[in-house]
Every structure is written in C-alpha cells, then in structure tokens.
Amino acid sequence: MDAEPGTIADRVRSLFDEIRHAAVRAGRAPESVRLLAASKTVSVERVREAVDAGIRHLGENRLQEALPKIEALDREGVVWHFIGTLQRRKVKSVVGRFETIHSVDSLVLAEEIARQAKAAGLRQRVLLEVNLGGESSKGGFAPAALAQALPLLNEFEQLDIRGLMAIPPPTATAEEARPYFRQLRELAQALTAQGCRNINMQELSMGMSHDYAVAVEEGATYVRVGTAIFGVRQLG
Ligand SMILES: *Cc1c(COP(=O)(O)O)cnc(C)c1O
Secondary structure, eight states: OOOOSSOHHHHHHHHHHHHHHHHHHTTOOGGGOEEEEEOTTOOHHHHHHHHHTTOOEEEESOHHHHHHHHHHTOOTTOEEEEOSOOOGGGHHHHTTTSSEEEEEOSHHHHHHHHHHHHHHTOOEEEEEEEOTTOOTTSOSBOHHHHHHHHHHHTTOTTEEEEEEEEOOOOOSSSGGGHHHHHHHHHHHHHHHHHOOTTEEEEEEEOOOTTTHHHHHHTTOSEEEESHHHHOSOOOO
16 A cells, blocks of 8 residues: 655654544444554654654554564553464563453464463453454454354463454455454454353454545554555565
8 A cells, every 4th residue: 555645744644543433433432443553664763753743552463573663662551452473482581571362363372472471470462463354374263263262262261362353364455344343343253152261352453545445434443554654564
C-alpha cells in the first residue's frame, strides 16, 4: 500500500477518525477499538512522532528490535504488544516486557509462556493466533482445533487469555477480508460458549492498513496498522 500523504501525525489523526466512523457505522462504541501501531523496521524517532500524535499501543515483531525502542520510549501510557512469530527460546525475555502477546500460535508456545510467567511470578496476557485461511506459510491454531485446545489452555493459570488474533490471507480488496473477520468473531463467540473459567474472548486483534475499517465493522478491538502510519517499509 502506498503511504498516505502528510505527516505521521496527520495519518494518525485520520486513522483515529476513520476508526471512529467505522465503529459508529457498526453501532459500536469507538473507544472499544484500539489503534495499535505496528512499528517493525521504524526508527525510534518516527515511532516517537506517532506517540506524540496520540498512539498509545505499539506492536513489535522481533524482540531484539523492540528492546531499544522500549527503552527509548519508556514513558507513561505507552503499552507494548508482541505481534510477531515468537520462538520458544525468546519467551523468557518477552514475558512481562510486553503487555499482550498477540501471536500465541501453538500449545507448546502457550506452555512455555506459562512456565516463564510462573518463574517470573506474573500472569501474561495473551491472544491466540488463528490460521483462518489454513495457509501452510502461517502459524496459528486451526479454527477447528481450538475447541479441543481450549480446556488444555485453561489449565495454564499463568496465561491470561483475552481473545483471538488473525492475519487473514491477502485479499485484493478490504471487502473480501470481511468473511475472515466475521469468522474470527464467530469463533470467539463459540469458544466463549464453552465456558472455560480462565479464558475470556473479549479481544479481537484483526485488520491492518488496507482493511482495518472492515475489521472494525466486524468487531475488531485492536487493529494493527503499520504502513498507513509510517509509510512503506524498506525491505531487508
Ligand atoms: C507488519 C504487521 C502489521 C501491519 O501491517 P501493515 O499492512 O503495514 O499495516 C500487522 N500485524 C502484524 C502481525 C504485522 O507483522
């Protein structure tokens, strides 16, 4: 997606507007949606511009890249989220540093997070990543596998499971992503009906630069937006 014109601050402001409009269109409370800036590859200076413009939630994909940014932007009100593929050996350093891990994509990873959270004496807030398109290139729980996984996940008391996250297969238009977003919402509802005591499914992390408005219409509580704030990322 091409960068929108204007400064980072202009783009952040118009995103907040668009999100509010999408929420209102869907009869939702605008404050139920949080704009999470996906800041991978973006310099501290540019991330700071976004924070100065009102961004409170920042999402990073890689621990090494995130640590210096967390340090540099350590100020009141900034909340860090881990949104990338998480390797087991990195779990120890991620637990407790990020408010929410959005990308819990297997039971094995969930177990390791629970183990490290216990060692650190805390509960870690997490979302379960769902592979909606059944893509072999992506991680995540198969939708049909989650119902069975849930009672097992429920045993990990150090995991504060708050909901679901998904990165749907690429679509040509935002509208074509709608069935995936709807599917994630319905899945969360079905899992809530299972009634596991430690698990709550109120958060839906879905929607990126090209389709966040549709995701909000379908119930997103976090949209993860990179390009539409910071411009096109440099490769490599
Ligand atoms: C990079 C990234 C985003 C943001 O993608 P854009 O298309 O640049 O908005 C969202 N979620 C995850 C997991 C990402 O890695």
